[in-house]
Amino acid sequence: MSEKSTSQPEAPMVDVQNQEDTRNIKIDKVGVKDIRYPITVMDKNREAQRTVASVNMYVDLPHHYKGTHMSRFIEVLSEHRNSISPQRIPVILSDMKKKLNAATAHLELSFPYFIEKTAPVSGAVSLMEYNCTLFGQQGDDGIDQTVGVSVPITTLCPCSKEISRSGAHNQRGVVKVVVRYNKFFWMEDLIHLVEKSCSCEVFSLLKRSDEKFVTEAAYDNPMFVEDVVREVAVKLLADDTFTWFSIAAENFESIHNHSAYAYIEHARQ
Amino acid sequence: MSEKSTSQPEAPMVDVQNQEDTRNIKIDKVGVKDIRYPITVMDKNREAQRTVASVNMYVDLPHHYKGTHMSRFIEVLSEHRNSISPQRIPVILSDMKKKLNAATAHLELSFPYFIEKTAPVSGAVSLMEYNCTLFGQQGDDGIDQTVGVSVPITTLCPCSKEISRSGAHNQRGVVKVVVRYNKFFWMEDLIHLVEKSCSCEVFSLLKRSDEKFVTEAAYDNPMFVEDVVREVAVKLLADDTFTWFSIAAENFESIHNHSAYAYIEHARQ
């Protein structure tokens, strides 16, 4: 241990991470995971919205380097946190590549996003939470980006309605849509598209007249989890903004202690 | 660092935990938390059931001791893991007090517990999961024990049924009941008591004839979360086994992205 640096600050410190590695194994991703950071996201209605993200940031590591420099990821995140949007992801990825001296960079952000909703009859206003994700990866062969939204919904079972004397089991569900795209779109519009593809949309605040409305709307519009993913697929296929998508719908069944699930993935030819 | 023990195994090692602490502050609980361990639980129908528990084990620490001996908790747990039941908790607590040389001992077990259920019309058989908890604390002034069960249920909203042209929103809920008691009872019976106090009970496996049955049963028996906790309370008050109870009912509302909640706590005079 005699070669260790002493506690005198002026002694030069060995950069262990920069040392050579001889195992000849490239690492696909190395970086920081599960850091929570306050961010500001571009918002359709209010210019910008402040929220809190869970963030993963990785780069590749060539086989001859022993380690990466973890602190630099946080520096990049700190620098960009006040203007997060799909449009800014390429800039952040470029900064990561430059600062970490890497060939590829990966960035994953997940955050609650709030939209003001108006109850269908009373007009009462409240905020609904949607979990959103931004993902980007940049290598030598260009950039790959996705945007994801998780949308809570109501579904009412067509089979239960059909076979039962009265009523029908219904439940909260969640639809997670992830898209690749070739031009700008608002997350708000993607969320809205999903909310138009279920038995009824969900609200934070409903007065009695609204509760009557959503109960009847769901009963008049029974949908399996299979119907939900197909309805969303039909709408996404009709909009050539979206070049690829995955749709996962999950029902927290009211009659079971597990979920019903359906999933579609599609790449436009 | 010269006073450190060397790497020679025969050198006596200082017992730091046994050293004196001079801050004069007693610690209420010290021990191990969130350890997962396989256990065998007494079962009403099959003698014994093997499952996996999350376990917390604590003792008190008098002000003059610096630390406790964490490994001894695991030794006690290993020794008793094959016969876990409310009746065995006092024995385990006594062992903890003895082994840790402590005045008070705390034990918390939480585990999934499975009961075979028969679908109401088809008779199809499947297993339902209930999360159960055993808690015990033993000090100089005797022992305090609770048993808890979490029971998934269906609730159908009376208001929604009343005001809507047809249908009614319904959802999965969960009722967590914790009891103190003065004589033996089966967790199975406590779970059954809760399942008789909601719009309809929940099953893992339902054929179409069963789905018709549970849909109509729920529609014929609308209950708020407030009704559920009151129904459970009425039944627990009628059984003098239970000297204290808390009842928490939570509805994963199908029309909202949050829960409706009700809670009652009661000590028999």
Add this chain to the structure above:
Amino acid sequence: MSEKSTSQPEAPMVDVQNQEDTRNIKIDKVGVKDIRYPITVMDKNREAQRTVASVNMYVDLPHHYKGTHMSRFIEVLSEHRNSISPQRIPVILSDMKKKLNAATAHLELSFPYFIEKTAPVSGAVSLMEYNCTLFGQQGDDGIDQTVGVSVPITTLCPCSKEISRSGAHNQRGVVKVVVRYNKFFWMEDLIHLVEKSCSCEVFSLLKRSDEKFVTEAAYDNPMFVEDVVREVAVKLLADDTFTWFSIAAENFESIHNHSAYAYIEHARQ
């Protein structure tokens, strides 16, 4: 079902919740649980900080009422969300009591809170996340309020240091402190008090010179989880702002797959 309201909006709708309940059982808490909402919290250094809270809101329900009016909780939350602080909790509780026509009101807020920290040697600046909680309950006999902070820390094991030839196992831990108080204090100062009571504080961003500093600081200051809760207790006892406190310290042990835990609760006489 002939007495049901029709779909004509002008038909008066029965208020089921206001109907009488004859089971003669009072409900301690009824309301909304696990709603996420954007809030603005008073901040020592920047006036205000926007974050996202998980919120529970309850009132009591007298035995003769069938149900509460869930939508009114969201109305109160929406109204107050832009000025959340311990000082505002009593105002929100009063509004809840008034709007829900209740004798007691309960409010629980839990949110990530970010503080700018400066690395000890390099001076590099980054944000650290602390989870904070505000709790309030107001009944006929006055108000009860607590403030809680969860602070990530480093602990280095005194026993491991003492008995080992070199090195000592260390790990991330978290200290959750909840306090009752008789005068104003900043959450930032409570967090700082905890960070001065462990082997070393934790940072989001550390350069190599900082890593040397925190490694050596932790090695020079070994502390059991028992030491951490006692150190925090000593500091809280010395400040008569705090009339009651609980301190829970948990170490995510680097040599085990479970946690070491210690807990102290104290009420000033």
Add this chain to the structure above:
Amino acid sequence: MSEKSTSQPEAPMVDVQNQEDTRNIKIDKVGVKDIRYPITVMDKNREAQRTVASVNMYVDLPHHYKGTHMSRFIEVLSEHRNSISPQRIPVILSDMKKKLNAATAHLELSFPYFIEKTAPVSGAVSLMEYNCTLFGQQGDDGIDQTVGVSVPITTLCPCSKEISRSGAHNQRGVVKVVVRYNKFFWMEDLIHLVEKSCSCEVFSLLKRSDEKFVTEAAYDNPMFVEDVVREVAVKLLADDTFTWFSIAAENFESIHNHSAYAYIEHARQ
């Protein structure tokens, strides 16, 4: 609603799921998600081990069918739950395809698995938990299967050791390895391979002599998260059982409130 079946049980019930769908959209996966079920897993040392699994089961749904029959998944699961192993996955998948009349079947099982470990010096025996996953997918083009193990480890930072006067930060980490394979292997051996690729393995029960041993072993064997994934990769590459693998290592950094992460994925040519 006149075409609805009445409540007389003998009335034939419409099979809504079997009705035709005209949207012309195939669903990739439909089924049940997040069901917990007790299972018995083949065990290297004790013949069989009972544990509790989280299970997802899906099939594809051709474009002309409206829905799948969810109850049949639970029937298949119930039938096979007492003999789960990688070797049995193909049989379960075949049953799913047959019972659901599907072209492809997917099965995902995740469960805690316990192995008896002996402390390095004292020989004290305890059980360690490892989370394991079995995944299988069978379509027209054959079967694809993976086995995954999550292994808790200790890592000690080489940079921190190098630059610090004494000590080095260390922490718990977890390595998740997923493999494809061309012949039988024991999960126990894969777990053991990972435990030999870190600064030191982790135990549930360590006496003081063991604590000295693991502290010194970790200090003598500093490894970055990058080193861990490379060491595991070197060992997996040397065993031609494994035709594909992914290795994700995550350190719950003791000096940060986030994780360090590294990932390698490799397909044998």
